[in-house]
Amino acid sequence: MSRRRTTAALVALAAIGxxxxxxxxxxxxxxxxxxxxxxxxxxxxxxxxxxxxxxxxVSDLPAAVRLGEDAATLGTRMYxxxxxxxxxxxLRYDDARAAVVVANVSDPAVLPELLRQRGLELMAEAGPGLxxxxxx
Numbered sequence: 527m528s529r530r531r532t533t534a535a536l537v538a539l540a541a542i543g544x545x546x547x548x549x550x551x552x553x554x555x556x557x558x559x560x561x562x563x564x565x566x567x568x569x570x571x572x573x574x575x576x577x578x579x580x581x582x583x584v585s586d587l588p589a590a591v592r593l594g595e596d597a598a599t600l601g602t603r604m605y606x607x608x609x610x611x612x613x614x615x616x617l618r619y620d621d622a623r624a625a626v627v628v629a630n631v632s633d634p635a636v637l638p639e640l641l642r643q644r645g646l647e648l649m650a651e652a653g654p655g656l657x658x659x660x661x662x
Contacts, residue, residue: 568656572658588601591605605630625661628658628659
């Protein structure tokens, strides 16, 4: 095989590979993958209430904060989403004694019970299952 044919074969294979990637990314995946809601939408009202600094964070679901814990849980995802959406605010996990505490629950019906158990007083609701509280 000549050098020219080898080069042409490599160019053809590279073009086929690039077309495959473009097809998967722009055509196949959008059709078969459900669209994901932007993280920030749920926390937008809370972001208006908490601008900067450090706040406590409590939830009805545990988050993986130590090595060896399952990082694929809903509680971990909720914590990370809140931290991402509220940045540069720092969320101190499981701290109900901070001056301001974010309460983030998976089921809005358990919010009053979580606040009662943790000794917190509701300051403002920022959406379903999302509230700003302070110690009593």
